[in-house]
Every structure is written in C-alpha cells, then in structure tokens.
Amino acid sequence: MTDELVRRLxxxxxxxxxxxxxxxxLDRYVEWKLxxxxxxxxxxxxxxxxxxxxxxxxxxxxxxxxxxxxxxEEYASLRDLVLSERSA
Amino acid sequence: MQPAQAPGPGVRRELDQESRDxxxxxxxxxxxxxxAVERLYELLLRAAGFEANRRAAGIASLDRSEIDQIVxxxxxxxxxxxxxxxxxxxxxxxFTTWAYKFAILETAVKLRKRAWRDREIPRAPEGWExxxxxxxxxxHDAEQGxxxxxVRDAIATVLTPRQREILVAVAVNGVPIDVLAERLxxxxxxxxxxxxxxxxxxxxxxxxxxxxxxxxxDTS
Numbered sequence: 001m002t003d004e005l006v007r008r009l010x011x012x013x014x015x016x017x018x019x020x021x022x023x024x025x026l027d028r029y030v031e032w033k034l035x036x037x038x039x040x041x042x043x044x045x046x047x048x049x050x051x052x053x054x055x056x057x058x059x060x061x062x063x064x065x066x067x068x069x070x071x072x073e074e075y076a077s078l079r080d081l082v083l084s085e086r087s088a
Numbered sequence: 089m090q091p092a093q094a095p096g097p098g099v100r101r102e103l104d105q106e107s108r109d110x111x112x113x114x115x116x117x118x119x120x121x122x123x124a125v126e127r128l129y130e131l132l133l134r135a136a137g138f139e140a141n142r143r144a145a146g147i148a149s150l151d152r153s154e155i156d157q158i159v160x161x162x163x164x165x166x167x168x169x170x171x172x173x174x175x176x177x178x179x180x181x182x183f184t185t186w187a188y189k190f191a192i193l194e195t196a197v198k199l200r201k202r203a204w205r206d207r208e209i210p211r212a213p214e215g216w217e218x219x220x221x222x223x224x225x226x227x228h229d230a231e232q233g234x235x236x237x238x239v240r241d242a243i244a245t246v247l248t249p250r251q252r253e254i255l256v257a258v259a260v261n262g263v264p265i266d267v268l269a270e271r272l273x274x275x276x277x278x279x280x281x282x283x284x285x286x287x288x289x290x291x292x293x294x295x296x297x298x299x300x301x302x303x304x305x306d307t308s
Contacts, residue, residue, distance in 0.1 A: 002232050008259040009239055010294075010304050011287035019265075019277045026189050027181035042180070067287075068280060069258075070200070070265050077192045081138050082185055 012063035021046045022064045022071045029061050030079045034086075107183035114174060128170065131184060133163040135191035140199065147203045158202065162194035169194075200264040209271055210261040235299065242293040251286035254279055 017025065025044045032042060043049035047060035065072040103111075113124035136159040144155050169190045177186050243252055254272075257263040258279070265283075266276045295301045 002236060005260070006232075006235060006239060006304075009243070009255065009287070010290055011259075011284065013291075013301070013304065016284065019280045023189065023193065024176075027186040028178075031181045031185055067283075068265065069262075070196070070276070074189070074192050074196050077139050077142060077196065078185070078189050080142075081135055081188055081192065084138070085184075 011067040014059055014063040015047070016064035016067055017044070017046055017060045018064070019068060019071055022061060022068070023074075025058070025061055026071075026075060026078060029058055030075065030082055032058075034079065034082060103179045104182060107179065110183040110187075111174070111177070114171070125167070125171070128187065129163060129167050131187060132166045132170070132191040133159065135188040136160075136162040136166065136195045139192045139195035143196070143199045143203075147199065150202065154202075158195065158198050162198055163191055165194045166190035197266050200267055201270065204264065204267045209257060209263055209268060235294075235304075238294055238297055238299065239290060242290050242297075246289050246293050247286050251282055251289070254282050255286045258283055 021044075025046070028042065028044070041053060041056045043052050044058050044061060047058075052059050065075055110124070110128075113120050114128065115121075116124070139162075140155050140159050144150055166187070170187050177183060243255065247255065254268065257268050258265055265279050269276045269279045272279070291301065291304055294304055
C-alpha cells in the first residue's frame, strides 16, 4: 500500500499527455493496442517519438493513463466496447 | 473536454469503406443526412448503454429510469459533439471507434458526477492523516518510511495550497478529477495540469534531497 500511495502521489516519471491530448489519441491508441498484426507502430501527434518507436509503445499516453484514473477508465471502456463488437 | 489540436501525423492513407460511408452520409443533405444522423444516434446510444451497464451497479440508489435518462442524454450530447467535430476525424481509427469515445466520455462523466452527487469531497487534512498513518504501517521498511516522510514534508512545504488540495483529493482520496473540477469551478484539463505540476515539484524536491530519481515510482 505504501508503494501504491507513493506512486499515486508522485505520478509517472515520464511527461504524460494532457487529458485533451489523451482523448484526441484514444481511438487510435485503442485500435493499435488491439491490433494483432505486425503493423508498424504509429506515434501519437504530441510527444517526442524516438523513445516510443524504440519501445513500440505510446509512452506518454501510457504515463497519462497511469496517472489519470478517469481517462484510464474511459480507455478500458472503449477497448472493451470495440472488443465486444469484434466478437459479436 | 475540448479536443486538443493535433499537429502531427496525417490522415491514414486509406480509410476503410465503412468509415468513408459514414463521412460521406454525414456530409450529405436531406434524407441521406437524416438517416445517417439517426444511425449515428443509435450507435452512440449503444455505446452509452455499454458504459452505463459497466458502471451503474457500483452506484447506490441509481434506478433503471435514471440510468436510461443518463444513457439517452449522453448519446444526445455525444451526437452533438461528433457532428460538430466531424472535420477533426483524422482517419487514424475506424469512424465508429472515434465516435464511440464521445459517448463513453459523456456517459462516464455523468455517472461519476451522479455517484458523487450526495458526497462531500474529502478535504486535504483527511488525506494528510492517511499519509501520516502509513508511516507507521507494518508493511514497509525504514527506507520506505523515510521516503514517505520526505514526500509528506515536500507536500507541506513546496506545494501551493491549491496544488496540495488537488493532489490529496485525487491521489489519496480518490476523488474523480472531473467531479473535483466541477466542484472547484475548473476543468478536468486544468486540474490535471495542476496535478502534474505538483508531482513535478515533489519529484524535484525529493531528488534534491538525495533520493534516486529513477527509483521514485518509476513507471516508464
């Protein structure tokens, strides 16, 4: 619990996207996370991309979702909705 | 929430046929447009219902008629947003995924506000007590205790009262950021910026005090 509290108080080390930037990228990010092909990683429109390309992950989006429970809930909902439609 | 201006990557090279049809129909006139708007509303209603079903069980005293009203209002508000922002669609996802996010946002915000409607927002001192109590909790060692003490002291000394209030409310007491924004007469984006600035100050203070920056809740 201590580690979790410190994590919540200090937030992510990496500079996160803002809530508005997160929302702008949310649909692209969800579809990319759900893609199972070897599609090349597409960087978001906002952060410096070199680290993201190397990690093959939108790091600032991840940092935002980790530090903003509201956006993280909406990300999970959109992901699950898209998944449910695919399996319907 | 206002959409951020996206200066970056261009539109996907080839839009899928379904998304092209949506855009074409929603830019048409007359019966084609009317039918497309009706289909879009049904789509958004489905997304709003999906979101409400996920969350409603966790909200006490929320009955079916109120849920239905929230779903309907959310779909309507999302419809207005989607139509107003049609030119913002960059084709980086399917059109339906892009449209769904507006319905999910509207529904989630309304349900979070509803869940907190009759609740007081815990003020900073309650969060303080939790931080102080944790210093004596049995599940951490001396090093963690030292870090918690330093974090607590930094919160007390380097943050502004507003930064402290927002950080403790969101990070310690779990108040949803949009609920807090409404109570404080602010916006979700502005509060998140305040939260981010507060966290940066805390991290810088801890590094100055000799803590390893790479070890401080490293999440990247």
